[in-house]
Amino acid sequence: MSARATAGEKAGLAALALLGLLAGGAFAGLVLSATRQGGDVAGAFDTWLWSAARFTLWQAALSTLLSVLPAVLVARALFRHRTFPGRGLILGLFALPLAIPGIVAALATLMLYGRAGLLAPVLAPLADGQWPGVFGLSGILLAHVFFNLPLAARMALEALEAVPADRWRLAAQLGMGPAARFRVIEWPALASALPGIAGLVFMLCATSFAVVLTLGGGPSASTLEVAIYQALRFDFDPARAAALTLTQLALTGLLVTGLQSMGAPLTGETNLTLARHGYVPPVSRSQAISGMFVIAMAAAFVGGPLVAMLLSGLQADLPRLLGESAVRQALVTSLALALASALLAVALTLALLRLRLDREKARRRGVSQGWIEWAAGNGASLILLVPPIVIGAGWFILAVEAGQLRLTGIIGPALVTTVNAAMAMPFVMRLLGPAHDMAAARHDRLSANLGLTGWMRLRLIDLPALKGPLAAGFAFAMALSLGDLGVIALFGSEDFRTLPWLLHARMGSYRTDDAAGLALILALSCLALMMIAARAGRVRA
Amino acid sequence: MSGGLEVELRDVRLSLDGFEACFDARLEAGSITALVGASGSGKSTFLNLIAGFDRPGSGRVLIGGVDMTERDPANRPVSMVFQENNLFGHLDIAANVGLGRSPSLRLSATDRADIAQALERTGLAGKERRKPAELSGGERQRAALARVLVRDRPVLLLDEPFASLGPALRTGMLDLLTALQRETGMTLVMVTHHPEDAVALGGQALFLEDGRVAASGRASNLFGPQGPEAVRRYTGRT
Structure with missing residues (x-):
């Protein structure tokens, strides 16, 4: 093996070790607390825990149902009508929620449906003159459907677009009517994609944190993740947090195993564009009308909170906000953390990709590779099994147990950076993986032949070839980190705050105008990054 | 014919x-x-x-x-046979051929007899209940030809x-x-x-x-x- 291979090997193993340390440290924290207060952990499996677990599943199931069923109608309508003006705009609109941080979406939901929301005057007559606003389950469902209906619609549309054009031609020639076409072509295509779509949406809703933290809370509307946060942040009860975390891990473990056995994607959509299609099945007049109605309703539902967010954000005193030192400090911290974690995410992903490829080749030569190849290939998606709040909780407990809570000034930023990077990795992997493997197939033997190794090879061959996907992965990871309210919720303080944390704090102290302004700034920053990611991803080397 | x-x-x-x-x-x-x-x-x-x-x-x-x-x-x-995707994956071969007679698969006894005959003629007798995925590439194209026979149109593309x-x-x-x-x-x-x-x-x-x-x-x-x-x-x- 060449020197480059061993350098790549080391980088890859180091990346695996870091991920292992991240999860292992959290686990150690939990075990430590469990052994210290053994009886209490078992005792913490009380009715409150089970009700949080039940609510987690219940709201996720409802969110999935309310997202996926309408999404199928929307996807069918969008598939049939491919020429109406504004179709591209609506597809773009459907990509927007993905780019928006959970905390912003939660706030946008309040801005539209809340007690003082845009729709409150319209809804007031329905509630005897005083609209009570959405809170708890109804708010959580609205926000989750806002996120996931467009996601599910785009995935279902993709499934329909994947039907070979010849199928539609054949159906046209055989004279199939709409019913026969649905039965013979559309339903099989949708049916094979639906379990994956529903599974992904369920997983996203079961592990959603920022939305539930903002709109739910309290014993009646608390998910496991939020309960973990509350146990640590308010009750300071590591034993309860450990019990909750174990339950959460068991739950996500089951979900991920189930999802993977269905062949579902774990990362959803990362690109903002959709392929065009050659053959257009004919549409009747009544279908056209009902289709346009469905599309208009969905667009209004997705666009509504965005408009509410924009309007209330613009009403905020943005110049004053940006002048505040707390805001500027949070902005700088957020950007620095986002840059660092994006860099880390891309580096870790590259290292794992290289390691997997090398191990795969070695296996083909007959050298048994065992778990390392498997870990290199799956490590990135396995990290999704461990929700960020759980990793944060484990390390938080560890820091407490070690009596070093004051050290959170160091542990906090390091942990936020690493966990955000790890969470972005599955997405970066999907953006970068195919291009990386293709470039490797094209250049590996030639580079070895020319003796091009190590840094020189990275600089001369790999980086130029992967420029587009690398930029896309970087921007995507940065956007995710910028909008994240996960680990920071535990470690954040007056001395260490990010934009989402500040936004959450302002909402908590009912400074709604400030919150709206911050939400707008945050949303626009994330959106800009996502658009860069989409554009860069389209440029192929 | x-x-x-x-x-x-x-x-x-x-x-x-x-x-x-x-x-x-x-x-x-x-x-x-x-x-x-x-x-x-x-x-x-x-x-x-x-x-x-x-x-x-x-x-x-x-x-x-x-x-x-x-x-x-x-x-x-006109009937047409494509390079691939001539059959619908979740329907068995007989149903796929039957689509050539009725796109809603409402088939009479005569239709069924014709389908059986077309399958026989294309060497697919006995494979009526198979799904396309269980057939070889050649057999799938034979099934497409069987449908052409059942459809009985004067031009074949x-x-x-x-x-x-x-x-x-x-x-x-x-x-x-x-x-x-x-x-x-x-x-x-x-x-x-x-x-x-x-x-x-x-x-x-x-x-x-x-x-x-x-x-x-x-x-x-x-x-x-x-x-x-x-x-x-x-x-x-x-």
Whole structure:
């Protein structure tokens, strides 16, 4: 093996070790607390825990149902009508929620449906003159459907677009009517994609944190993740947090195993564009009308909170906000953390990709590779099994147990950076993986032949070839980190705050105008990054 | 069986995403014609125009002397076999063939008898209940041909139907195809990359280049040593 291979090997193993340390440290924290207060952990499996677990599943199931069923109608309508003006705009609109941080979406939901929301005057007559606003389950469902209906619609549309054009031609020639076409072509295509779509949406809703933290809370509307946060942040009860975390891990473990056995994607959509299609099945007049109605309703539902967010954000005193030192400090911290974690995410992903490829080749030569190849290939998606709040909780407990809570000034930023990077990795992997493997197939033997190794090879061959996907992965990871309210919720303080944390704090102290302004700034920053990611991803080397 | 109908593209022009095609051709009733040419020469477009999947910008498409230009694909006397995706994966072979008789699969006893006979004729007897995924590539194309028999339309269009089959299988399929054509008298048009397929079909051939018919004649002449220059350039026999 060449020197480059061993350098790549080391980088890859180091990346695996870091991920292992991240999860292992959290686990150690939990075990430590469990052994210290053994009886209490078992005792913490009380009715409150089970009700949080039940609510987690219940709201996720409802969110999935309310997202996926309408999404199928929307996807069918969008598939049939491919020429109406504004179709591209609506597809773009459907990509927007993905780019928006959970905390912003939660706030946008309040801005539209809340007690003082845009729709409150319209809804007031329905509630005897005083609209009570959405809170708890109804708010959580609205926000989750806002996120996931467009996601599910785009995935279902993709499934329909994947039907070979010849199928539609054949159906046209055989004279199939709409019913026969649905039965013979559309339903099989949708049916094979639906379990994956529903599974992904369920997983996203079961592990959603920022939305539930903002709109739910309290014993009646608390998910496991939020309960973990509350146990640590308010009750300071590591034993309860450990019990909750174990339950959460068991739950996500089951979900991920189930999802993977269905062949579902774990990362959803990362690109903002959709392929065009050659053959257009004919549409009747009544279908056209009902289709346009469905599309208009969905667009209004997705666009509504965005408009509410924009309007209330613009009403905020943005110049004053940006002048505040707390805001500027949070902005700088957020950007620095986002840059660092994006860099880390891309580096870790590259290292794992290289390691997997090398191990795969070695296996083909007959050298048994065992778990390392498997870990290199799956490590990135396995990290999704461990929700960020759980990793944060484990390390938080560890820091407490070690009596070093004051050290959170160091542990906090390091942990936020690493966990955000790890969470972005599955997405970066999907953006970068195919291009990386293709470039490797094209250049590996030639580079070895020319003796091009190590840094020189990275600089001369790999980086130029992967420029587009690398930029896309970087921007995507940065956007995710910028909008994240996960680990920071535990470690954040007056001395260490990010934009989402500040936004959450302002909402908590009912400074709604400030919150709206911050939400707008945050949303626009994330959106800009996502658009860069989409554009860069389209440029192929 | 219904016999064949004459197919005519009368001064047909269309442009698709910058690609310009211009066809003027007449295929006799009951004839066999191979369409040969490089990728992008317009072979599939030629078939799509006859089947009605593409509409001409100007000119007329006639089948059996009747103007078909404005007719929907379902109302044309045409069957088509594609390279792949001729069968619906979740339906068994009998149902896939039955779609040729009724798109909603409401089948009479006569229909069922015809389906069984068509499967028998194409060597698929006993595989009625199989799903497409359980058949080989060759068997799947036989099932597509069985549906053509059940559908019983005077014109059969095939778009590189055997391109993903090995040489021996391809020869067998060509034999089956010519036999079926003799029995039914269908007008047969097949797109292929391979001149030897055109010769094996034993009929006419059109050589397409840049959306135009560049040469035509008996396949054996067109692809023989005395063939036109453009054709010899394509086959590499200069």
